[in-house]
Amino acid sequence: MPTDKIAALQRLPQVAETWQVAWTCLRTWITPPGQPPYRPYLMLVVNLDGPPIVQQEIVLQPPAAEQVRDFLRQAMLAPAAGAGRPRRPTAVEIAEETLAQALAPELAQLGIRGVQAVTPELFQIVADLEEHIAGRKFPPGLLETPGVTPEQVGGLFAAAAFFYRQAPWRFLTDSDTLAVCCPAQGGKLRYTVVMGNAGLAYGLAVYDSWSDLQKVYQGTPPKRLARQMNAQSLLYEQITAVPFADLDALEQYGWEVAGPAAYPVPVIVTRRSRVERPEADQLAWYEAVLRAIPPFVHDHLRPGLGHLRPAEATLTVPTVNGEVAVYLEYPAIPPAPSLIPRRRRS
Numbered sequence: 001m002p003t004d005k006i007a008a009l010q011r012l013p014q015v016a017e018t019w020q021v022a023w024t025c026l027r028t029w030i031t032p033p034g035q036p037p038y039r040p041y042l043m044l045v046v047n048l049d050g051p052p053i054v055q056q057e058i059v060l061q062p063p064a065a066e067q068v069r070d071f072l073r074q075a076m077l078a079p080a081a082g083a084g085r086p087r088r089p090t091a092v093e094i095a096e097e098t099l100a101q102a103l104a105p106e107l108a109q110l111g112i113r114g115v116q117a118v119t120p121e122l123f124q125i126v127a128d129l130e131e132h133i134a135g136r137k138f139p140p141g142l143l144e145t146p147g148v149t150p151e152q153v154g155g156l157f158a159a160a161a162f163f164y165r166q167a168p169w170r171f172l173t174d175s176d177t178l179a180v181c182c183p184a185q186g187g188k189l190r191y192t193v194v195m196g197n198a199g200l201a202y203g204l205a206v207y208d209s210w211s212d213l214q215k216v217y218q219g220t221p222p223k224r225l226a227r228q229m230n231a232q233s234l235l236y237e238q239i240t241a242v243p244f245a246d247l248d249a250l251e252q253y254g255w256e257v258a259g260p261a262a263y264p265v266p267v268i269v270t271r272r273s274r275v276e277r278p279e280a281d282q283l284a285w286y287e288a289v290l291r292a293i294p295p296f297v298h299d300h301l302r303p304g305l306g307h308l309r310p311a312e313a314t315l316t317v318p319t320v321n322g323e324v325a326v327y328l329e330y331p332a333i334p335p336a337p338s339l340i341p342r343r344r345r346s
Helices: 003-010 065-077 097-109 120-134 150-166 210-217 222-228 244-253 280-300
Strands: 018-025 041-047 053-059 091-094 113-116 178-181 189-195 203-207 231-237 263-269 311-317 324-330
Touching: 003 065, 003 097, 018 065, 018 120, 041 065, 041 120, 053 065, 065 097, 091 097, 097 113, 150 231, 150 244, 150 263, 150 280, 178 280, 189 210, 189 280, 203 210, 203 280, 210 222, 263 280, 280 311, 280 324
Parallel strands: 018 091, 091 113
Antiparallel strands: 018 041, 041 053, 178 189, 178 324, 189 203, 203 231, 231 263, 311 324
8 A cells, every 4th residue: 555545544533443244145136127136245344332334435356355355545635424433443353364364464564453253243233134135934944943054055056956867847747746754664654745847836836734724725815725725835935935044055165056947945934924934854855755655656657547546656766864665655545544534522
């Protein structure tokens, strides 16, 4: 940096303040017409000892260290409106180690103590700002569920990519139902519908009971249906429909995605319209079933007179937790009366 600019910063009064500086990818989308969507980045300087936001700037690309250095200089020379007069802090906390190392020499010249440290206050301000702009709380990420690990989510993403590439919706319509028991021995019998044949939505709808499935096919109005049962599904979405926490984790861990319209989003919408994410055992169920349905469709379903012939099979599939046996039956049929609990007389 030229000597005169260093001198201009050195002449600023120094006050007993600790600042935090960082940049982060914002949880919002910019969608230019005819161009791919992208997430902008926010550079932010926060004061822990006074008006919180000293300076902020939105940029289109992850800023390099030199850009952050220039931004920090600007924060000292010309703070944002309401952030106080030009000044130097006594300390600057920087979350990223490489950025802290890059800024250290100049901070030392200015008599400022540079510290590599976590900056929860800064990122909490960013989170509050993002939710304020969005006007809602963001859905939680898969890794925020207790017991869910990056390896398990990676297994789910890999299974979802396999399922998407196999495209079983080419052979099954949205009215075809499968009975699935996973694991085959001792697992709960559930009912699934492969979505995609109509070309509107792609994925897997899941029903915990035969009665829930029948409510859907009997044309129960959507609002009444939402009050009577939880809606469980794994949908394939564009990147803009994926929870931001999942996108950040995807970038960190490099999970597999089959294509730009094939981001797997498993969700549960409760009777109270709350959006929840599956627990660890539910993710394990999805992983195994997504692995089992394509070979079941390919190897066991055969054309009949205007429809597919009935079939059943138990398939063993690989998962991150080892091999799992999955029982599948087509078409799904009502459970035997002896298995349906009798209603007690009042």
